[in-house]
Amino acid sequence: MTASARRERSEVVHALRDAGITALISFGLFLPLVGLLTITNMNNELRLTTRLPLLVIFVALIAGVRLLVTLVIRPWAERRRALSTRKPFSIPRSFSRWFVPFAIGFLVVYPFISLAAVGYSGSLKWIDNFGIQILIYVMLGWGLNIVVGLAGLLDLGYVAFYAVGAYSYGLLASHFGLSFWILLPLAGILSSFWGILLGFPVLRLRGDYLAIVTLAFGEIIRIVLVNWVDLTNGYAGIAAIPRPTFFGIPFNTDDNGFAATFHLTFSPTHRTIFLYYLILGLALLTGYVTTRLRRLPVGRAWEALREDEIACRSLGINTTNTKLTAFAMGAMFAGFAGSFFAARQGFISPESFTFIESATILSIVVLGGMGSQIGVAIAAVAMIGGTEIMRDMDFLKAIFGDTFDPTQYRMLIFGFAMVLIMIWKPRGLIASREPSVFLKERKTISSELVKEGHG
C-alpha cells in the first residue's frame, strides 16, 4: 500500500467516525424533538407515540451531510484557499450601484407582477404576507441599524418603540378619530420621545449592561400594555382600529368608496396594494434619511462613537446628545412602522410586541451586517420571506413522508440557517463598510478594522 493510499484510507476512516459521532449526537437531540410525539386521543388522554422512521431520516440526512462536508467540501475549500490568495470579500461598486435602483424598481412593480401572475385573490397572499410583512421588517431593521449598526448601542428592547407607535395610532384613532396622516408623524414623535426617555438612564451603560436595561425596557412597555386594562384593554387588545383611507376615500363597497370612485370592481386587494405602497414609501423614506444622516456630521459622530467614545469626547463631541439622537431616530422609525402595523392589522394586542420580535429585528441587523443597509434589507427578505415560504414547502413531504408538516419545522430550519451564516460570514452578509466621504475614490473598508461598539 502506498503512502498516499494509506493516508486516503485513514481519512475515510476518520470521516466515517466523525459522521458516526454526528449521527449519535443528532440522534440524542432529535429523539425528544422529533422521535417522540404526544397525541391527544378520542378520550382526551395524552398518549406518547413514536415517529422512528422520521427520526431515522433526520439522523441519516445529518450524518450524510457531515460525511460529505469532511470528505468532499472541506478538502475542496482548502485546495481552493491554497491556490488563490484570498482577498477580503467586498461587494463590487458596480453591484451596489445597479442593485439599489433595480431593487426599488422591482418593488414598485411587484404588486402588478403578482396581480398579473395569480389574479386578485391569489395575489393577496403575495402582497400582504410577503410584500408588506417583509417591508415592515426592512423598515424596522433600518431603524434599529441606526442604533446598533451605526452608533454601536446594543438595543434588545426595540419592539417597545414599535409598540408605542402602534398603540399611539390605535388609541388616538379609535378615541379621537384622527386620520392616519396626522397620527403617523405623531406616533413617530411619541416613539422618539420614549426613545430619549430610555436613552437618559442608559447613557452610562455599555455592552451587556445596556443590553439588559433595554431588554427590561421592552418588557416594561409590554407589561404595562397588558396590565393597564382601562387604557389598553389588556390582552384583549384594541380592535376595530380605523383603517387608513386613500386620502379620504375609504376602501369599501359604498358609492363613495375607492372602487366606485375609480370605476373598478370592488376587491379587498385594493386596500392591500395601497398599504403595500404606503409601507414601501415609509421604508424608502427610512432608508433615504439614514443614508443622508450617515453623510452628515451626526451620522459620522454615531460611527465615531461606535469606534471610540473617549476619542469622540476629546474632539468636543457631546456623546450624550449623540447617543440620544441615535435612540430617538431609531425609535422614530419604529414608531412609524408601528402606526402602519396598527393601521394594517386593524387590531393590536400586546402579543404582537413580545421579546421574540426584538430578537428577530436584531438578528436581521446582525445577519445583514451591522451598518449595511443593503445587507439589512437582504437579511429581512431572507428571514421574514424565508419563514413565510416555509409555510408552504410541500415538496419536503417527498423526503420526510406524507405526515410531515413543514410549518412545524420553520423555526428549526431557520435557526439552522442562522448558524450556517454565522459560520460562513460572522460579521453578517455585507460586512464591509462604505466610507461616508472620500477624497479620490470610495474604497470599502474591511470588517476587520471596523469595531462593533461596546454597547
Next chain:
Amino acid sequence: MAGEAMLRVEHLTMRFGGLVAVNDVSFEVHRGTIAALIGPNGAGKTTVFNCITGFYKPSEGRIALQHGDSSAWQSLDQLTDSGKRERRDANGALFLLERMPDYLVAQRARVARTFQNIRLFSGMTVLENLMVAQHNPLMLASGYTVLGVLGFPGYAVREYEAVEKARGWLERLELVDRADDPAGDLPYGAQRRLEIARAMCTDPVLLCLDEPAAGLNAHESAELNELLLAIRKDFGTTILLIEHDMSVVMEISDHIVVLDYGVKISDGTPEFVRNDPKVIGAYLGVEDDEVAEVEAEVGL
C-alpha cells in the same frame, strides 16, 4: 520665555481613594511655547493631563485657561467665586477647566489632546477621522442635522471647506494618497501623526500630547519634532506634551515641568532641568545627595 501665561494649574491634587496620584502641583504654560511634562513611570503625568482635559475631576485645585488678552486674568478670582465655568468679554475669555466636562474643554476652551495608546477611529478612513474632528462647526452648518437632512445648500459648501482643511493637513503629513484608506491600516508612525492632525482639526489653542514619540524610531521622532515646531510656527498653537524620549523633550521644549511621585520636583528651561540634581536623582532612583556619587560611578 515668550508671551504670558495661558494655562495656570494651581495646587492640583488628584486622589483615587487613598492613593494620591498628584499632590499639590502648580505650573504655568505660556502662550506660543512648547512645554513638556516629564517624570519617571507612575509620576502622575497622565493624571495631570486627564485633569486638564476634563477626563478627571481633580480632587482639589484650579486649572484656568485664558484666550485673547492677558487682562482677562484679572477676573480670575471673580470667576472662581461666581461658581460659573467661563467668562467672556471683548478682550478674551477665561475658563475654569476643572469645572467643565471633557467634551466642553475641547469644544469651548479649545484644548485638544491625543492619547498614549493611539485612539484613532480605525474603521473609518483617514479623511473621515479628520472630518469627525470638525464635528462642532459642521453640526452648526448642518443646522443641527435638520437643514442637512432637508438638503439646504449651505451645508455642502461648509463640508467642502472641511474636506479642504483636512486635505491641507494630509498634505502636511504626506498622507494625501492614503486619505481614503482606513486609519487602522496606516503604519504606526503615520497613525501617531494623524492623531495629532485630527486634534489640530478642532482648531485648538492648546494642544496636549500624551507621549507622541512613544514607539517611534529616531527618524520618525525627528519628523515629529518638525511637525510640532511647524504647528507652533504656522498656527501659534501652544503645546503641552508628556514625553519619555529626551531627544524630543530637550530639543523642542521651551519649558519643562518634572513630576515624581505626584509632586513637582523641578520646573524651568531644558538647560536648568537637565542639571537639576533632584531630577537626575529621580531618574536614577537615588537621593539627591547621592547623585554625585552615582554619576561618578556610571561615568557621567
